[in-house]
Amino acid sequence: xxxxxxxPIAVLVAFVAMNAFAALVxxxxxxxxxxxxxxxxxxxxxxxxxxxxxxxxxxxxxxxYWRERRDAEWxxxxxxxxxxxxxxxxxxxxxxxxxxxxxDLLNGVIVxxxxxxxxxxxxxxxxxxxxxxxxxxxGISSTVSAMGGPPVAxxxxxxxxxxxxxxxxxxxxxxxxxxxxxxxxxxxxxLMRDVALTVLASPPVALGLWASRFLTGRVEGRPxxxxxxxxxxxxxxxxxxxxxxxx
Numbered sequence: 001x002x003x004x005x006x007x008p009i010a011v012l013v014a015f016v017a018m019n020a021f022a023a024l025v026x027x028x029x030x031x032x033x034x035x036x037x038x039x040x041x042x043x044x045x046x047x048x049x050x051x052x053x054x055x056x057x058x059x060x061x062x063x064x065y066w067r068e069r070r071d072a073e074w075x076x077x078x079x080x081x082x083x084x085x086x087x088x089x090x091x092x093x094x095x096x097x098x099x100x101x102x103x104d105l106l107n108g109v110i111v112x113x114x115x116x117x118x119x120x121x122x123x124x125x126x127x128x129x130x131x132x133x134x135x136x137x138x139g140i141s142s143t144v145s146a147m148g149g150p151p152v153a154x155x156x157x158x159x160x161x162x163x164x165x166x167x168x169x170x171x172x173x174x175x176x177x178x179x180x181x182x183x184x185x186x187x188x189x190x191l192m193r194d195v196a197l198t199v200l201a202s203p204p205v206a207l208g209l210w211a212s213r214f215l216t217g218r219v220e221g222r223p224x225x226x227x228x229x230x231x232x233x234x235x236x237x238x239x240x241x242x243x244x245x246x247x
Contacts, residue, residue: 016201018041019201023204024215026209027211027213029224030153031172031228034148034149035234036234038053042242061172062169065166065173068169072163072170080132080171080175081171083139086139094143095143104243107236111235112240114150115150134154134155138171138175139178142172148176156168
């Protein structure tokens with residue numbers, strides 16, 4: 001906790017505000033928490049991310065799934081999770097052998113490639129192959145950068161809002177738990193500072209989730225699709241930009 005108290009007050013205020021806004025986005029679209037918060041927080045102070053955002057997504061995703069659980073697509077949950085297990089293992093291995101810049105660049109290029117393909121008319125059919133492959137990519141991204149959302153969200157970009165939110169939330173909940181376990185075995189593990197920041201982030205995250213209830217009915221159809229593509233593109237550009245800045 002002392003390491004958190006040593007951070008400037010302005011930085012902590014920005015941390016709290018960004019977590020509230022990111023939870024509002026995820027509660028509305030079904031994903032986006034890490035995409036919105038991690039790049040900004042890393043630039044603000046590298047100690048603020050990505051592990052606290054990974055940890056706080058456990059209760060966040062659990063609540064979102066429970067809120068719209070009747071619309072979850074269970075087949076997708078199963079096969080994305082099957083792919084997420086080797087993806088998490090690969091992510092832990094990459095944490096040990098690759099530089100942070102190389103990982104950011106790899107993730108960014110993968111996400112931007114998917115966004116470009118969908119923007120130009122490619123439609124991914126959800127089946128065992130595509131769901132498992134999305135799970136592998138999501139497992140890698142979630143473990144190394146806490147941004148596991150885009151590979152799976154792009155697979156569901158044409159689905160109804162409740163289906164997207166319920167299915168992605170359950171997928172992310174399982175994936176985040178796998179990534180947390182993976183982080184425990186990584187070189188740095190989990191620090192007490194990360195836990196303290198997670199506790200600090202929890203109230204604003206709850207506030208953002210509560211506020212998202214008033215927006216979910218406004219993002220059906222085209223707004224949902226544009227939101228998914230836009231946030232995924234933002235994620236990819238942020239990762240590539242961070243890779244270039246830190247190379």
